Amino acid sequence: MADPILVFDLDDTLYLERNFALSGYQVVGAWMQARYGVTDFAQRCTKRFETGAYTGIFNHVLRDLGLMDSPDLITRLVELYRNHPPNITLEPDALRFLSLPRYKGKRGLITDGPPRTQANKIAALGIKDQLDFVVRTGEWGAGFSKPHPRAFGYLEQAFQAHPEQMVYVADNAAKDFVTPNARGWGTVQIVRPLGIYKTPPADRAHAPAATITSLDDLTRCLTQF
Incomplete structure (x- = not known):
């Protein structure tokens, strides 16, 4: 047979799939540090992800940092996340x-x-x-x-x-x-x-x-x- x-x-x-997410957070975190001086964005995203909250992570972390989660910024972060060459x-x-x-x-x-x-x-x-x-x-x-x-x-x-x-x-x-x-x-x-x-x-x-x-x-x- x-x-x-x-x-x-x-x-x-x-x-x-979690490894893709963590890889993406590193890329987004590096961009946020270069653009806004935020040094722990990736770590905050990872902590949120590890709680089982898999959606709205960027919005949540931006608000937690006191930053505006504007549609344009969210769109940019999602593009970076989705399109990065993953580790x-x-x-x-x-x-x-x-x-x-x-x-x-x-x-x-x-x-x-x-x-x-x-x-x-x-x-x-x-x-x-x-x-x-x-x-x-x-x-x-x-x-x-x-x-x-x-x-x-x-x-x-x-x-x-x-x-x-x-x-x-x-x-x-x-x-x-x-x-x-x-x-x-x-x-x-x-x-x-x-x-x-x-x-x-x-x-x-x-x-x-x-x-x-x-x-x-x-x-x-x-x-x-």
Whole structure:
């Protein structure tokens, strides 16, 4: 039996999304120090992030510093954050799996988010040549991020594969598995202790078929599909 076609999510699946955030805060913090003389902006953002407050961080920190969180300033900080070349690396188990010489199956990737941001992440991780197809849903505009079926259908056609040949490996049960489940794909959730999204599946339709805590267990897990 041929190895299944694996399609990976990116954030918190192959690397830790928190590391992208901390990398971005350093870039934004350096800009704030040069522009406004603020020396601890990155540290304040990081502290806020570590509380689990993942949105509105720049607004909150600016107000805490007594600075105006004007729309123009927020826009500039968000641009710096999203477009910076990130200091990120593959998680060790992801590096090991992607380097496996014995795995002969094809591999793809589906990732949501601003296309330039995601392209910068892929470049920093050095994984483009290890993937047969990459889908950045942001390139299609608003409305096509997961759970929209377009990316999954696109890869079925790109690989010229039946749904039962496909397995999606991702982390976020709120949106990642409901569509591939409905299409007949296998689904595997990786649960990382430092991952951001820990909401349990809303129902059976959103639940993965299997759960692992390391990609070192993925090859064994695939025998059930």
